[in-house]
Amino acid sequence: MPAPASTPTAPLRLLGIDPGLRITGFGVVDAQGSKLAYVASGCIRTDEKMPLPERLGVITRGIAEIVATYAPGQAAIEEVFLNKNPWSTLLLGQARGAAIGALVGSGLPVAEYGTMQIKQAVVGHGRATKEQVQHMVRRLLSLPGDPSPDAADALACAIAHAHGGQGLGALSSAGRRKSGRLTSLAKLK
Helix, strand or coil: CCCCCCCCCEEEEEEECCCCCCEEEEEEEEEEEEEEEEHEEEEHHHECCCHHHHHHHHHHHHHHHHHHHHHEEEEEEECCCCCCCCCHHHHHHHHHHHHHHHHHHHCCEEEEEEEHHHHHHHCCCCCCCCCHHHHHHHHCCCCCCCCCCHHHHHHHHHHHHHHHHCCCCCCCCEECCCCCEEECCCCCC
């Protein structure tokens, strides 16, 4: 009697977010084993003339629309880095909070990664330039051209999550992991 054929697992759809108050990048990839497939990427843009609460609303609604459109199973977001200007860091943190709120509000588990972790996972060293990240994202996902810097950073975040953060099912809601931190207590699907 022949051995039963193994059933291939369905790809896990991952959403990466590169938060910003002016431009929030997003990237969606499907991960199956060590294989990654590009799904979508782009940017949510806010008008600098709008009041801060309205700009945060644009980010929140944009993320919710992306989640509704692409139905990811997990999300990953870049952590805030410290700028020389504390006001800029504060504004970035608010944009990041709006994005996390939208993701968690949509029921997604959210992992957080530092910039150096993401660059290490995608390029091989944590001090890579934006151009190097764009180029490696293009190569890893077999894209016809380099994505915009913000979309590339978001795709890189999703790639980092696929490669090391969640090991395609290894994350649990127990909390901290080696490559990222889970911020949602939602159970993984």
